[in-house]
Amino acid sequence: KEEFQAIESEIGAERIRFMCMGPSAGLEALKPHLGPKGARMVELDSGSLAPAAMPKGCTDTHITILVEFIVPDGKLDEFKAGFPKFYKATKSGAGAEGCYYYGFGIEGNSVICREGYKDAEACGKHAEDIKGMLEEPLKLVGATGMKLNVVGPKAELDKMRERLEPRGAIFWELDEGALWR
16 A cells, blocks of 8 residues: 555656456445546456466466447447357357456446457467457447557567557556466
8 A cells, every 4th residue: 555655646646547347346345445546447247258267376477458449329239239249259269268358348438348368379369269350349439449458578568569559559568576366
């Protein structure tokens, strides 16, 4: 707590943004602590899945992808209708073996897809699994309606830059001290 307060004092509370994504019960537990700090609380939908077991007690070297789609007014139900096919492809595709978690959450007109993979290779396999399916949601949101954030170790991110930078991806390098508990 003291370390966070020191960082907050140094850079300013207005420069810190939180987004918490998970099941309702988990978000409710976090609200009293992070709600006053303006945290976005995004509940995962019922189709969210975790195909592969997550590591424990080791360095965290996985890739997180957060895709935010800004859905035009009146189009949310149409957008959500595509969730089942993405879940099916994620669950049964070549990338499933290296997928730790995958799910959609909705906050207002934002649909966020939270994805976690063992490494860049597993991300690439998943990309192939859903390749032909992305056109439909991208048409619905338009050229500026998607934000793509990718978090992971520098070596893994570097393997993905060429493919994702043209899509406007923002890359966040995972601290070398990050770990799975």
